Amino acid sequence: MELGYDVVISNSRGPETLAGLVAELGPKARAATAAEAAAAGDFAVVTVPLKNYKDIPVEPLAGKIVIDTNNYYWERDGRIPELDNGEATTSGLLQEHLPESKVAKGFNHIMASQITTDGTPTGTENRRALATASDYPEAAELVTSLYDEFGFDSVNIGLLEDSWRVERDRPAYVVRQNAQELKDNLAKATRTI
Numbered sequence: 001m002e003l004g005y006d007v008v009i010s011n012s013r014g015p016e017t018l019a020g021l022v023a024e025l026g027p028k029a030r031a032a033t034a035a036e037a038a039a040a041g042d043f044a045v046v047t048v049p050l051k052n053y054k055d056i057p058v059e060p061l062a063g064k065i066v067i068d069t070n071n072y073y074w075e076r077d078g079r080i081p082e083l084d085n086g087e088a089t090t091s092g093l094l095q096e097h098l099p100e101s102k103v104a105k106g107f108n109h110i111m112a113s114q115i116t117t118d119g120t121p122t123g124t125e126n127r128r129a130l131a132t133a134s135d136y137p138e139a140a141e142l143v144t145s146l147y148d149e150f151g152f153d154s155v156n157i158g159l160l161e162d163s164w165r166v167e168r169d170r171p172a173y174v175v176r177q178n179a180q181e182l183k184d185n186l187a188k189a190t191r192t193i
């Protein structure tokens with residue numbers, strides 16, 4: 001909101017349960033159902049426990065860029081064999097669920113609270129960097145531009161099939177790193193943990 005975006009937020013329980021958060025966020029925020037929020041946005045951010053990704057509305061997100069923050073916590077999400085055996089990625093699963101959308105991985109390897117506290121202006125020495133990946137260049141470009149607005153450099157991993165490099169328990173996951181350190185950590189990652 002501080003960056004000027006109008007935001008429509010949703011959850012699983014219904015918009016009325018978000019009244020307190022909307023009041024806290026101010027006049028540029030409102031609450032809606034997930035389907036309404038998906039329809040309202042120029043782009044969408046999906047941040048739900050991964051086990052619920054198939055609840056994300058498909059049709060209202062067709063043609064839109066969808067930023068996927070999700071991570072796989074098998075303790076919470078249950079075992080997902082395609083992830084356990086290295087045949088899929090978390091963002092790839094969301095892309096399969098949203099075939100007409102343009103999914104980009106973003107903001108998954110930074111604590112939520114740090115998104116608004118760790119940013120620094122473009123060109124700052126040792127600026128923190130975050131990774132993205134997408135099968136659609138325009139989706140990766142949107143994440144890169146948002147990262148810069150929030151105060152972060154960006155490293156583009158490439159396609160979603162390579163986005164496992166920034167998933168949970170890899171060297172780049174939730175550590176503070178500049179762009180070169182992030183590139184090095186992405187290169188060090190192994191497919192199976």
Ligand SMILES: NC(=O)c1ccc[n+]([C@@H]2O[C@H](COP(=O)([O-])OP(=O)(O)OC[C@H]3O[C@@H](n4cnc5c(N)ncnc54)[C@H](OP(=O)(O)O)[C@@H]3O)[C@@H](O)[C@H]2O)c1
Binds near residue numbers: 010014055069072113
């Ligand atoms: N927390 C972080 O710092 C952080 C950072 C980076 C990435 N992530 C990733 O982001 C995802 C969400 O994490 P979180 O910590 O934000 O989890 P959380 O605190 O459990 O919040 C999840 C939100 O998703 C909503 N939700 C759950 N199921 C839904 C559904 N079927 N339809 C619509 N909304 C639904 C919940 O609404 P209700 O409360 O109404 O159920 C809640 O608002 C995870 O994959 C996590 O790994 C988290």
